[in-house]
Amino acid sequence: MKKPGPIDTRVMLIQQQLGNTEDFKVRRFQTLYGQKGALIYINNISDPKEINRLIFPRIYEEGKTQILQSRWIQETLPLREIEVTDDDAKIVENLLLGKVILMLEQDPDVCVFQAENFPFRQPEQPTVETTVKGTKEGFVESLSTNIALIRRYVPEKDLQVEHMEAGSLTKTKVALVYLNHVHLPEVLEEVKQRLKSIETDSILSSSEIKQWIEDNEWSIFPASRLTERPDSAAQSINDGKIAILTQNSPFAILVPFTFFETIQNMDDYYEKWYVSSMIRLVRLIAFFISIFLPGLYVALIHYNPGLIPSDLLVSIAQSRTQVPFPVIWELLIMEVTIEIFREAGIRLPKPLGQTVGIVGGIVIGESAVQANLVSPITLIVVAITTMASFSSPQYSMAYSFRLLRFLLIGAAGMMGLYGFILGSLVLTVHLASQKSFGIPYLSPFAPAQYRNWIDQFIILPLRWRNVKPSYLTKKKRKGDWKPLKRG
Amino acid sequence: MNRNFSLSTTQVTWLIVASAPVGINTLPRVLNEQTQQTGWLFLMASALLVYLFMRIIIILPARYPGQTIFEISSHVLGRWVGGLFILFVTVMMILGTGLSLRLLADGVINYILFHTPRFAVIFSMLMVVIYALSRGVETIAYINEIFQPLILLSMTLILLLVINKADFSELTPILSDEMNIAQGAAASFYPYVFILTIVYFFPYIKDHTVLKRGLIFGIITILWIVIKLFILSVTLFGTVELNYIEYPSIEFARLIQFPILERFHILYLIYWVIYSFTVHTVSLHVGATGINYFMPKAPLMTGVLIASVIAVSFSLYPDNIERVREYATYLNYVNTGLVFMAFPLLVLIDTIKRKVKPQ
16 A cells, blocks of 8 residues: 655645545656645536646646746746645635646645636626617627627726635625725725625525625515616616626626616616607606506506596496405406416416417406406406516516505505595605615605706707716715615 | 704794685685775785884894703793793794694695595694604705795785786775774784794794795795785685675686686695695794793603694594684783784883993
């Protein structure tokens, strides 16, 4: 049995930290001068081909006449990045990141070579934020690819990238990307503090980070925006926002985020101003419909039918004569049914999902009307509301709209039009009290920043649109930062 | 109290507009009873007078920047007298909120919820107001920035929709023979009955120019609202018929014929409910802040709850609308006295003290 030498002992020490995993690989060698060494890596996540091709010939040549040292290799080898360390914990950490370790006898240090070979897909067309005229490439799960994409869109010397880690177990890499001369320093500092304060074992996606750093975890409104489009992220960075990219997640978090950005989309700027303005107004109308229509319907039918034109009222009354439920129950049944269909449609494979949509939407809807379980007008109200709720370009806002509907239906069911107004007031107060990283959620309308009113609902021609949002570009000294009050 | 927050001119303007009580919807009738078609002149004169006296009152925050009205009055009048003075003003604000809630409830029951108990209407509104107050002064300022322009816009829309039915000859002769000048003057001060609420926001107004601008814009906006309501009511109904109409502003909304909606006045009530919400939020905040002055260690919400209980109790106390009107008249007198006498006197005492003992 071969007596373990110093190299073997050191390799064993590292292996002990990684347990009995079988993808731990050690390639031992000896130079012509007699110095022993080992190349250590984890199979499947590292690609030592490049190391084999570049390092071994050099070791072979130089190792004929002298003892090799890690420092010497670092200084003389023309490789893109070589790190030298003697810290065992750091060696293990680098191994898990897919790097290759070169260990040499009589040398307390080791060389760490970049040779990561994680499986990543190439940028593809975004699946959530589809676009007609915008970019056809979306973020992917690779952090470095995502940063590269942003750098390609913003080739600016002031573009800064700062790396952080989140999750004590997963050690997920997080990158903050911003323009140095535009962003608000207090927002950046706040983002960093909140990222540092994340106390959890596992962070696997941007959505988790988004929840951790939100201003008010009880609010149903998102305090940041998720995007999978690099052009959206680049435009936001140009405006002074901060993009938070997460390893293994194809979504960038953009902060701060204000409520009226709900109806804005990057595609708006790719069309002529009047077309985009019209589309934004349609989205605004859809926003009002998706939140207010069912509640208003309950209030008017149940308490204040006098507001409805007589002819329409007669028609509605006739269609409801056979329906055994009060309008509020009728509406709630349909809303819950639609939610079930929607959830089933997402989980099922795409072709099946479409089938569920057809079966749910047409067959069951039609049957429910024929069986007098719901009136046709209720079905129309629920269908229009559901479609309208998905008109927001911000996907997570659609969830908020759906939840709000139930609040207003309940308020209208209890106190009619008066309850509906009170419910709307609660909603407005809640929105007015929210902040996104210190920026009031209803900016630029409350507080009023008249300069930023342009480009909210109506888009102006390109040559007139040279104003950045003032709430994002106010420059302060770095030392001015104080922790912001959340909520 | 978050004294880092600073109000802008727009926010001060809307807070002053939110101080105009809900009862301005009945003002055209009350003013018409005393002044007939000349009421609009009284409204203009009272706006000018209120502005002049408020300009005197806002000398105080210029002399004591960043201080609350409690600190200022304690400094000028001494701890006990200053405390009693503020207690009196606070109680008036809370009672005013109570009457305003009652007017709202009666209006809602008359036009929207015919069989709902008055208490339910008042209590539900109060819950929303308390929620708004729990979010702080910043939120109060923001909700006014959102709602007040919409309210003004909807009122202007209504003006445009009914103006074709107005008979402007009803406004002549400009000076009526049957006007009661004293009663008319008192009635015309009613829109400014809560204008003193702004003194409770002094610590949040860092720049005195903001206060001065906000004051003038706020008073002009209130004047525009009440003059428009009065002139429309007189020109649409005439001075005789107007005396018998309880809520003139709602009645002239009845005249609107809109192609899609029937009974347009019910939609108009939406504006009224939202407006009353902004008024109650500001006035109850003032009441709660006043109560908290006497309980410095208690959180603001304790003051809010105490003020709410008093306001609800007082709102349910009057037997009928006539009683409400009677109490509102007394309150009007007291608040007019506060604007034209008590607070200017506070400025005068401070001036004398400064002359005698320069600081």
